Amino acid sequence: MNNKKLRVGIAGVGTISDIHAQAIEQSDGLEIQSFYSRSKEKAQSAGKKFGRKSTTDWQDFISDNDLDAVSVCTPSGNHMDYGIKAAEAGKHVIIEKPIEVTLARAKQLIDKCNEKRVKLAVIYQSRFTSSIQWLKMQLDQEKIGKLFMGAAYIKWYRSQEYYDGGDWRGTFALDGGGVLINQAIHTIDLLQWLMGGVETIFGHIGTFTHDRLEGEDNAVAALRFKDGAIGIIEGSTSIQPAKARKIEIHGTNGTAILDGDVAKILVGDQVFEPETSPKKPPAATGSSSPLAGFSIRTAPESV
DSSP states (O other): OOOOOEEEEEESOSHHHHHHHHHHHHOTTEEEEEEEOSOHHHHHHHHHHHTOEEESOHHHHHTOTTOOEEEEOSOGGGHHHHHHHHHHTTOEEEEOSSSOSSHHHHHHHHHHHHHHTOOEEEOOGGGGSHHHHHHHHHHHTTTTOSEEEEEEEEEOBOOHHHHHTSTTTTOTTTTOSSTTTTTSHHHHHHHHHHHTOEEEEEEEEEOOSOSSOSSOSEEEEEEEETTSOEEEEEEESBOSSOOOOEEEEEESSOEEEEETTEEEEEETTEEEOOTTOOSSOOOSSSSOOTTTTTSOOOOGGGO
16 A cells, blocks of 8 residues: 555635644654645745745645645535636545536536546545444334434524625625535435435525525425435524534434434434444534544555
């Protein structure tokens, strides 16, 4: 096996880029190569914090022969642009969720990465937490029988100041919408992954507690999964007090519950839990742990 570390450059310096940088530093197979930002102040700050070089010159950043992959941490509506430029330079591409704001733009990025024969990964770190890995295994082994209903609840809170603090937040062009594509997307991903994919969906959206949003701050949806099971999604950034995200899945023999990152299965009067599961949900801050399961442990040649 090739023990060479994959050298990753981070494009876009903001809140999430710091999480990516921490995760890369905690990973055995990765190391930070450099930072790129259009803001000189942000680029230099990140470079100084992590002891790596930084630049505001994209060509200087992407032409680095020692750079293997680019982690794109820009606003969502720019993911395709930077991802395609990285792929054209022969670099592997890591994209912060969501992959893009429209299916057409996502497909362009996927097609370009396939054309250039580089790997493309989108960050859905929740799939890799130990408790959720355990839950997935139990469901695949039909611990609770045949699944017939699944529900995801994302009842979080974001202040008006949060949205005003970034002119891209809540916009169609750069955020892709509101709560569903931004805050709720990790839990929605888990629901469809655990249940086996969605076939049809119907829902309602509304903006009730925030000003100047193009996207929604509340949404409800009814689902039919590919195997015929049914389900619901409730997503909000208006709930006070905020609650930990929750998933409930019902089968013919029992129930599976994910409360924050705490997983358990109920079959009759028996309760099953993973050995490494947290003992209680996180404080209801309106988010799950951003570092949970994030550390990329894949060997460089298979990233």
